[in-house]
């Protein structure tokens with residue numbers, strides 16, 4: 105009996121405890137919801153009054169920059185040179201400064217499909233056998249300047265003139281013409297001359313800018329062979345693609361690699377400790393902007409702030425007294441604008457997004473470069489395929505290359521992967537003589553001018569698939585690759601668009 109009572113007591117106690125637990129569990133969402141609600145209320149109230157939030161963000165800045173990528177870091181740094189302008193930079197990702205491998209040039213493949221990449225794919229592409237194409241986009245301060253191939257390539261001078269023409273009538277349009285714009289290349293460059301490339305005219309480049317450019321990366325022997333082959337095929341040698349002489353020709357690649365063998369990014373170059381110490385700049389990482397706040401009552405429509413989400417799950421708002429600069433890249437800029445009600449009305453309305461500005465062009469006119477990769481076996485074994493080692497010999501070579509890099513900052517780990525380039529025109533009779541190519545196969549002239557290319561070939565001293573996220577086609581063999589790029593899209597693939605799948 106006693107035993108039974110004890111059991112009943114135990115059950116009762118369990119039941120009480122259990123029901124208390126159930127009650128607490130049931131109440132949790134309510135409590136959480138209320139706290140969140142109160143916090144939201146508090147945060148949104150604080151955004152319209154004085155004070156700072158837990159991250160030291162005040163409620164109002166002159167300029168709010170959305171996206172601390174390649175463009176956002178430059179903008180933040182340059183704007184805050186004027187101490188009277190206060191700037192808030194909101195970046196969805198983290199800083200790359202603490203990542204050990206981030207500055208090793210060849211390690212760019214480490215970022216793709218990592219937590220520092222947005223993990224995007226296109227929709228199935230009709231012109232790529234219905235495949236969804238991988239679309240790397242870095243989620244980091246410095247943005248895609250952390251993951252790109254470090255190729256210094258500004259485009260043809262006539263591209264800039266064409267850009268100015270297309271903007272004719274808009275404020276500042278004429279400043280995009282090449283002759284006016286080229287001063288900014290000099291302002292941003294720090295050209296590091298190289299004895300191996302003596303014919304580059306250093307007077308054509310800046311010497312004191314924050315961004316290192318030069319020939320300090322690795323060039324495989326295969327790379328010189330590629331350049332020589334291009335020359336033999338009729339593509340002239342270029343000593344520098346980035347001058348008023350234009351881009352046509354072939355050469356080893358000029359890169360954004362410093363003399364000490366490290367990659368430079370806009371975070372490193374522009375968000376220096378001195379810049380970050382400025383009292384008129386606040387940088388917030390892991391801040392994902394959900395929309396731009398817009399004042400419709402003002403004359404026209406005016407961006408007056410931004411709404412952003414922090415890892416605590418809460419939504420914060422901040423006001424901009426002068427401007428909101430959306431620099432979230434080619435994909436996320438139109439997305440944020442659309443979520444803010446700025447875009448094609450007929451696309452936004454079905455999502456229940458109130459339209460503040462019906463601008464059909466938002467999300468349209470997307471131009472990407474289509475690339476066809478051609479992989480080859482390398483009988484000479486000069487290829488860098490051993491950096492993804494399979495055999496013991498390759499492991500030893502990879503170990504040697506790593507040791508060389510650690511000791512000297514030189515060697516194969518400073519390869520930018522795209523070590524040489526060739527730019528040509530598809531109507532060049534030297535390359536495509538009429539006896540081999542019938543007139544009907546000559547494509548439309550999509551270039552911006554007679555000195556501008558429509559074809560690029562870049563050379564990699566190793567073969568890889570999908571940004572090296574899949575095993576290469578070599579399976580331990582030595583390989584290299586040519587990548588054929590269609591620089592200017594032809595009529596049938598010209599009108600790509602970005603649309604929302606879900607709000």
Ligand SMILES: Cc1cc2nc3c(=O)[nH]c(=O)nc-3n(C[C@H](O)[C@H](O)[C@H](O)COP(=O)(O)OP(=O)(O)OC[C@H]3O[C@@H](n4cnc5c(N)ncnc54)[C@H](O)[C@@H]3O)c2cc1C
Pocket residue numbers: 170171172173174175176194195196197240241242243244245246247248249251252253254255256257391392393394431432433434436440
């Ligand atoms: C794989 C690859 C290779 C390339 N190779 C070269 C090359 O060799 N040479 C060359 O000149 N160019 C190269 N490019 C192109 C070049 O890197 C890009 O044109 C350039 O980095 C784009 O700069 P951006 O500022 O417009 O965008 P990004 O640099 O992408 O910056 C956008 C920023 O916005 C942030 N962001 C996005 N959404 C939000 C949000 N909701 N809230 C807050 N922040 C947000 C992102 O995290 C990112 O930091 C390459 C690009 C890629 C992807």
